[in-house]
Amino acid sequence: MLRIGLTGSIGMGKSTMAKFFAEAGVPVNDSDAVVHDLYAGEAAPLVDAAFPGTLKNGAVDRQELGRQLAGSPDGFKRLEAIVHPLVRKREAEFIEREQQRSADMVLLDIPLLFETGAQSRVDVIVVVSCDPQIQRERVLARSGMTVEKFNMILARQTPDAEKRARADYVIDTGHSIETARKRVAEIVSDLRRRLASGEFLNA
Ligand SMILES: CC(C)(COP(=O)(O)OP(=O)(O)OC[C@H]1O[C@@H](n2cnc3c(N)ncnc32)[C@H](O)[C@@H]1O)[C@@H](O)C(=O)NCCC(=O)NCCS
Numbered sequence: 001m002l003r004i005g006l007t008g009s010i011g012m013g014k015s016t017m018a019k020f021f022a023e024a025g026v027p028v029n030d031s032d033a034v035v036h037d038l039y040a041g042e043a044a045p046l047v048d049a050a051f052p053g054t055l056k057n058g059a060v061d062r063q064e065l066g067r068q069l070a071g072s073p074d075g076f077k078r079l080e081a082i083v084h085p086l087v088r089k090r091e092a093e094f095i096e097r098e099q100q101r102s103a104d105m106v107l108l109d110i111p112l113l114f115e116t117g118a119q120s121r122v123d124v125i126v127v128v129s130c131d132p133q134i135q136r137e138r139v140l141a142r143s144g145m146t147v148e149k150f151n152m153i154l155a156r157q158t159p160d161a162e163k164r165a166r167a168d169y170v171i172d173t174g175h176s177i178e179t180a181r182k183r184v185a186e187i188v189s190d191l192r193r194r195l196a197s198g199e200f201l202n203a
């Protein structure tokens with residue numbers, strides 16, 4: 001089973017592209033969605049113990065957590081030490097399930113693929129990218145986003161140019177949604193062709 005790793009910096013269009021892969025028939029594991037689920041369940045008491053006051057109605061209040069993390073690289077490290085092992089566990093369960101269903105390929109949506117060394121867990125890397133000006137406009141248009149928060153997240157992410165250089169495929173989301181959708185279909189059919197030709201014998 002081929003493991004495709006999908007990554008991209010904040011606001012590049014990763015979630016939108018993951019949806020297009022799903023539409024093309026590729027099972028998708030979305031790490032951000034897993035974090036949302038964990039925050040409403042098993043991770044909630046652990047996060048609250050490390051960051052008191054972040055539990056609201058039984059779930060992690062992301063806004064409050066974000067406030068406590070502002071300007072705190074150390075806080076991010078402590079949070080990641082709690083969350084990332086749980087995310088990894090869910091990913092392994094997803095892979096196991098899809099292997100049992102005999103899927104030919106799966107997409108692992110991993111926002112911090114390079115930052116956490118996840119490239120060793122995938123066979124192919126797809127990077128979602130666009131012009132930094134478009135990225136900035138998209139992100140700053142989100143409610144609750146500030147220039148400070150944007151810069152803090154950017155500083156914790158591998159630079160876009162480096163991501164592109166390390167990619168097997170790049171999706172440029174700076175054009176229309178339709179162009180990006182076509183690019184996803186093109187990548188999926190190229191990967192199916194490469195699989196059929198026996199290029200990924202170890203996958
Ligand atoms: C900091 C939190 C509370 C902000 O939540 P919020 O809903 O405001 O933003 P969201 O989760 O959509 O993230 C916005 C952007 O920041 C990126 N991001 C999230 N966590 C991190 C991190 N630890 N380091 C770098 N970038 C990050 C996301 O990939 C996305 O591009 C939240 O992102 C969080 O709990 N992060 C820790 C868990 C984590 O590392 N998730 C990333 C993938 S597993």
Ligand SMILES: Nc1ncnc2c1ncn2[C@@H]1O[C@H](COP(=O)(O)OP(=O)(O)OP(=O)(O)O)[C@@H](O)[C@H]1O
Binds near residue numbers: 008138178
């Ligand atoms: N051609 C395009 N491709 C992808 N997204 C586009 C395009 N044109 C406009 N957009 C918009 O850009 C935004 C990208 O958001 P999306 O949530 O997919 O990004 P993301 O990389 O997953 O963000 P984050 O890293 O913060 O989770 C969406 O609002 C989407 O509609």
